[in-house]
Amino acid sequence: MIIIRIGKLTLDGYYNYGNLLQNYALQQILLQYADTVDTIWHEPDNFLPRTGLPFTWKEPIKFILNWKDYRHTYLKKHLGCEMVRQGKLKDWSDRYIQTRLGVKNLKDIAEDYDYFVVGSDQVWNPYFGNLKDNFLSFAPFEKRIAYAASIASPDIPEEKVEFYRQGLKGMKWISMREQEGANTVKQFTGRDVPVVVDPTMLLTPDEWRKVSRQPAWYHGDDYILTYFLGKRPNVAIQQVASKSGLPVVNLLDENVYEHYVTGVDEFIWAIEHTSLIYTDSFHGTVFSILFQKPFVVCNRVGEGCTSKMSSRIDTLLSYFSLEGRRGTQENNYLIDDPMHISYGDTRAVFQREWKRADTYLRKALNIK
Numbered sequence: 287m288i289i290i291r292i293g294k295l296t297l298d299g300y301y302n303y304g305n306l307l308q309n310y311a312l313q314q315i316l317l318q319y320a321d322t323v324d325t326i327w328h329e330p331d332n333f334l335p336r337t338g339l340p341f342t343w344k345e346p347i348k349f350i351l352n353w354k355d356y357r358h359t360y361l362k363k364h365l366g367c368e369m370v371r372q373g374k375l376k377d378w379s380d381r382y383i384q385t386r387l388g389v390k391n392l393k394d395i396a397e398d399y400d401y402f403v404v405g406s407d408q409v410w411n412p413y414f415g416n417l418k419d420n421f422l423s424f425a426p427f428e429k430r431i432a433y434a435a436s437i438a439s440p441d442i443p444e445e446k447v448e449f450y451r452q453g454l455k456g457m458k459w460i461s462m463r464e465q466e467g468a469n470t471v472k473q474f475t476g477r478d479v480p481v482v483v484d485p486t487m488l489l490t491p492d493e494w495r496k497v498s499r500q501p502a503w504y505h506g507d508d509y510i511l512t513y514f515l516g517k518r519p520n521v522a523i524q525q526v527a528s529k530s531g532l533p534v535v536n537l538l539d540e541n542v543y544e545h546y547v548t549g550v551d552e553f554i555w556a557i558e559h560t561s562l563i564y565t566d567s568f569h570g571t572v573f574s575i576l577f578q579k580p581f582v583v584c585n586r587v588g589e590g591c592t593s594k595m596s597s598r599i600d601t602l603l604s605y606f607s608l609e610g611r612r613g614t615q616e617n618n619y620l621i622d623d624p625m626h627i628s629y630g631d632t633r634a635v636f637q638r639e640w641k642r643a644d645t646y647l648r649k650a651l652n653i654k
Contacts, residue, residue, distance in 0.1 A: 290320040290651065293386070293399040295422070297407050297415050298329040300376040303553045304486075304569035308406045310382050310497070311485035312433060315643070316403065319651050324386040326395070326402075328419050367546050374549035382497055392424040399429070401651060406434035406463055406484050410453075412446050413439065421453035430456065431650045433643075434463040434482050436598060437470055450474055459650040466597035480646055481601065483639040486572050491558075494576065498554035503535070503544040511560035513537045513553075513570045516586035522619035523564050530625055532561055562625050564613070568598050575606060580627040584613040605635050 294316065296309050309325060316323045347353070379385070389395055402425045409420045409432075422430040442450050451474045454460065460479040462468040471479050510532050512523060518536070527534050535556070539545050548556065557563055557570065558577040565571060566586040574581035583603070585596050603609050607630060613619035648654075 289322075290401070290653075291322040291399045292316050292320045292324070293395065293402045294323055294325050295328060295402065295404045295420060296325065296409060298327055300372045300379060303375070303550055304567060305407050306375060306379050306383070306550050307486050307554075307569055307573075308434075308484055309379075311489050312403070312406060313383060314493070315485050315488050315647070319647060319653055320401075322399075324384055324399075326389055326392070327385055327387045328389060328392060328416060367540060367543055371547045371549075374547060378497075378550040392419055396425045396429075401429050401431055403431045403433055404435060405432050405461075406436065408436045408438040410435050410437045410450075410467070411439055412437070412442050412450070417446075417449070417453065421456060423453070423456060427456065427458055429458075431459040432457055433461055433647070433650075434484055435460065435467065436463040437467045438464075438598065442470070447474075459646075461646050464598040464601045480642065482643050482646055483605070484568070484572060484602075485643075486569060487576065487636060488640055488643055491576055494554055494573075495558075497551055498558070499551045500555050501544075501548055501552035503548070504556075504559075508532050508561045510534045511537065511556055511563040513563065513565045513567050514584075514586075516566050519564070519584060519587075519613065519619035522613065525620065526562065526564075526624055530561070535560075564619075568602065571599060571602060575602075575608070575629075575632065578627075578629050578632065580625055581611055582613040582619070582621055582624050583611055584619055585615070605639070606630065606632060 294309075294312065296312075297305050299305065313323050313325065386395075402422050404420050404422055409415060410417065450470075454471055454475050454477075460471055460477065461482045462471060462479055463481070463484055465481055468479050468481050471477055510523070510527055510530065512518060512534060514536075515538075523534060535545055536542065537545055537548050537553070537556070554573060557573040557579060560579060562580045562582070563570060563574050564582050564584065565574070566584045571581060571583045574583075583599055600609075603611065608627075611621065611627070613621060
């Protein structure tokens with residue numbers, strides 16, 4: 287019997303639902319081919335919430351003494367709620383994702399695994415993350431695999447072009463999450479690489495239900511859910527809410543504690559049981575489709591957002607012929623009859639994409 291051990295790299299952190307969901311999903315998919323799948327934490331620290339302020343031994347003292355009005359600044363920035371939220375995300379991750387911590391130099395574990403897989407998520411975004419590690423440069427060429435990697439940037443900065451060219455050429459197997467990324471790989475390397483679905487789409491609704499739970503804020507009433515990482519189109523959402531008579535639950539609303547600290551398991555449940563979701567999130571859209579819920583997906587608006595960031599959502603909607611669920615500035619973020627949606631044979635699409643992913647992974651892992 288052949289034993290396969292896989293080390294998996296993605297973006298470290300406990301601050302984003304989508305990253306943890308894709309991390310878990312890819313782990314579960316890879317476990318169908320391998321005996322061991324470890325997510326390698328390759329940042330120096332284990333759990334330090336990303337609060338926008340430094341977090342060392344000095345901060346509690348500053349808070350107690352209220353040094354230079356530090357206590358007011360801390361509370362005003364809603365950092366306490368953010369720490370609770372990220373703590374809940376870490377708790378879910380600790381329960382469901384096998385993580386290897388304390389690796390100071392990835393070269394030290396290059397022989398511990400038969401393969402290293404990087405992905406999914408924006409692991410090759412030029413503006414964040416550890417790109418050197420995420421191109422798996424520490425591992426032998428034959429062990430380097432990318433599954434549904436994403437660049438999610440309209441262009442590569444000129445000073446990083448050669449770095450990307452060499453990094454991409456150094457990957458033995460590459461698959462991308464969106465066509466824009468595959469085009470970039472073609473431009474830099476001349477290679478045609480497959481576009482495969484995000485791993486969250488390869489698990490069934492029943493598999494997701496096993497790691498979900500009812501939110502603490504749910505009290506039995508129907509609701510409209512919103513989940514925005516950028517600016518939320520409040521006018522459009524309120525129009526829909528007024529017409530339907532349903533209350534709105536705004537996840538990441540700092541003014542409502544119980545909504546803001548929603549955990550990963552609660553996030554999954556909330557999407558499955560909503561009457562409608564408005565979102566600018568890729569994974570918010572994925573789970574809407576998985577659970578066949580009405581949704582409106584909007585272009586992300588805010589600092590650092592560009593039109594090409596929506597390529598991954600364009601690719602996703604095209605799989606299911608759901609391009610009409612787009613809320614844009616041109617249509618004032620309103621679509622016809624948003625509370626109702628007509629899904630085709632989504633199961634056939636998921637089965638097709640599963641077969642494509644399976645074919646790719648079997649080749650990359652040298653499984654007959």
